Amino acid sequence: MDRAQDRGGGSEQTLLVLGATGDLTGRLLLPGLSGLLAAGAGPGLFLLGSGLEDWDEDRWRRRVSESFAATSDGGRVAATVRQTTYLQADVTRADDLRRLLDACRGDVVIFFALPPAVTAKACRALGSLGLPEGTRLVVEKPFGVDRASAVQLNQDLAGLVAEEQIHRVDHFLGKSTVLNILGLRFANRILEPVLNADHVASVDIVFDESLALEDRAGYYDQAGALVDMVQSHLLQVLALLAMEAPPTVGARELRDRKAQVLRATHLWGNDPAASSRRARYVAGEIGGRRLPAYADEAGVDAGRGTETLAEMVVMVDTWRWAGVPFRLRSGKAMTSTRKEAVITFKQPPRVPDGLSGWEQPDRLRIGFGPDRLGIDLNINGPGDPFVLDPVTLDADFGPGALPPYGEVLKGALDGDPTLSVRGDTAEECWRIVEPVLAAWRADVVPLGEYAAGSSGPQDSLLPGI
Ligand SMILES: NC(=O)C1=CN([C@@H]2O[C@H](COP(=O)(O)OP(=O)(O)OC[C@H]3O[C@@H](n4cnc5c(N)ncnc54)[C@H](OP(=O)(O)O)[C@@H]3O)[C@@H](O)[C@H]2O)C=CC1
Numbered sequence: 001m002d003r004a005q006d007r008g009g010g011s012e013q014t015l016l017v018l019g020a021t022g023d024l025t026g027r028l029l030l031p032g033l034s035g036l037l038a039a040g041a042g043p044g045l046f047l048l049g050s051g052l053e054d055w056d057e058d059r060w061r062r063r064v065s066e067s068f069a070a071t072s073d074g075g076r077v078a079a080t081v082r083q084t085t086y087l088q089a090d091v092t093r094a095d096d097l098r099r100l101l102d103a104c105r106g107d108v109v110i111f112f113a114l115p116p117a118v119t120a121k122a123c124r125a126l127g128s129l130g131l132p133e134g135t136r137l138v139v140e141k142p143f144g145v146d147r148a149s150a151v152q153l154n155q156d157l158a159g160l161v162a163e164e165q166i167h168r169v170d171h172f173l174g175k176s177t178v179l180n181i182l183g184l185r186f187a188n189r190i191l192e193p194v195l196n197a198d199h200v201a202s203v204d205i206v207f208d209e210s211l212a213l214e215d216r217a218g219y220y221d222q223a224g225a226l227v228d229m230v231q232s233h234l235l236q237v238l239a240l241l242a243m244e245a246p247p248t249v250g251a252r253e254l255r256d257r258k259a260q261v262l263r264a265t266h267l268w269g270n271d272p273a274a275s276s277r278r279a280r281y282v283a284g285e286i287g288g289r290r291l292p293a294y295a296d297e298a299g300v301d302a303g304r305g306t307e308t309l310a311e312m313v314v315m316v317d318t319w320r321w322a323g324v325p326f327r328l329r330s331g332k333a334m335t336s337t338r339k340e341a342v343i344t345f346k347q348p349p350r351v352p353d354g355l356s357g358w359e360q361p362d363r364l365r366i367g368f369g370p371d372r373l374g375i376d377l378n379i380n381g382p383g384d385p386f387v388l389d390p391v392t393l394d395a396d397f398g399p400g401a402l403p404p405y406g407e408v409l410k411g412a413l414d415g416d417p418t419l420s421v422r423g424d425t426a427e428e429c430w431r432i433v434e435p436v437l438a439a440w441r442a443d444v445v446p447l448g449e450y451a452a453g454s455s456g457p458q459d460s461l462l463p464g465i
């Protein structure tokens with residue numbers, strides 16, 4: 001069988017993965033790719049991995065096979081494993097990049113699965129080479145290391161290809177999550193009229209994970225929880241929860257609406273001391289696994305004071321949301337994984353005398369991965385009919401056809417920017433967190449501690465949700 005037939009007869013396309021030896025590639029990108037291939041996408045795809053490490057082809061193929069293992073599909077997945085190859089390269093060097101581009105076949109999609117500072121250098125180095133016509137660039141969050149570098153990165157990227165060929169990946173924007181939120185909000189008459197400052201007391205967006213550093217010091221110790229999760233993923237979720245209804249779910253309308261709401265977002269009271277918290281884990285145990293303190297993990301520079309948990313409260317300063325705190329939090333090495341947005345409603349204006357048990361506020365819970373919906377209400381339970389009981393009505397959104405990385409990769413391979421973060425939005429997210437980063441650098445907010453395997457520090461800004 002010749003190669004074109006083997007790939008389903010499609011035209012050739014190369015996915016060049018820079019940072020192929022890293023955590024993202026093994027844990028999320030390759031499994032996402034295999035899901036995509038199994039779903040019939042990517043005919044004619046040639047996978048080319050590259051990393052700093054001197055891996056041979058066997059070692060790389062093993063990694064690809066292992067990451068693809070969960071996907072049961074013979075043809076296209078197996079063909080991609082058979083043909084994939086690996087090249088060692090330092091992507092900050094133009095000569096090495098030239099070698100990589102020369103090894104590509106057909107249309108080129110370059111995935112920068114690299115720490116952000118290395119991505120920036122690689123883009124500079126590519127500037128001196130000139131890219132093949134139609135090349136698409138897939139850039140991982142965080143986009144830059146601060147606002148100024150995000151602006152610079154956008155300029156460098158714009159010098160390489162047109163904006164529609166740049167895919168800034170945020171896998172929290174996997175298509176089903178986006179559509180779940182938009183469908184829930186804008187296709188249900190009973191919800192949208194109460195999603196505003198008249199009825200909502202607060203919105204919490206929480207991403208706690210039991211994962212700890214997982215050998216990612218090279219990237220994570222420079223980033224920390226605020227940049228790794230809050231500045232990127234959680235602000236994207238906030239944008240979906242707070243934006244006005246777009247007339248269509250096409251790329252332009254959706255991205256315009258997100259940009260508009262993020263432009264209106266700023267730190268609560270413009271007071272980083274009152275509106276942010278940071279902490280890092282000390283030694284503890286999670287599900288029988290003993291973890292060292294973050295500061296003692298291999299590759300961590302304890303003196304840098306990198307936080308593994310970050311909290312930030314913001315205001316979405318629009319007619320709809322003015323006065324409602326949006327509280328964002330992400331922590332590593334937490335007792336359990338919890339990924340959800342919780343919308344807490346105000347109390348009813350007047351509950352008839354004689355009814356009790358209604359004190360717990362109504363809540364709308366939107367879980368991410370698995371995507372679930374929960375509505376907390378107070379209704380009559382068994383026994384005394386004058387006493388209400390809290391109940392939760394649950395529903396599954398149902399899994400998407402593809403894993404989130406499959407969805408964002410599909411956008412990049414097909415040239416559809418709907419799920420990609422637009423350049424101006426990337427800069428806006430840095431503007432929102434900048435005052436917090438500055439206050440933390442100046443030690444205005446102390447670096448707290450929590451035990452690995454606990455539910456975080458005592459002085460949380462999101463108590464009891
Ligand atoms: N891991 C995750 O869960 C997620 C990560 N991301 C994003 O992905 C990006 C990468 O993160 P992650 O994979 O975790 O980080 P890792 O530290 O695990 O991997 C970084 C990769 O970059 C390579 N690299 C570093 N410098 C160079 C260089 N000069 N030339 C070539 N390769 C180089 C490393 O090679 P070597 O190991 O040889 O140094 C390694 O393969 C980050 O932007 C992160 O925010 C996004 C979503 C999820």
Ligand SMILES: O=C1O[C@H](COP(=O)(O)O)[C@@H](O)[C@H](O)[C@H]1O
Pocket residue numbers: 171209211228229369
């Ligand atoms: O982007 C990132 O996301 C992961 C969590 O995403 P998930 O889809 O695996 O739940 C996080 O662990 C990592 O630190 C961060 O870089």
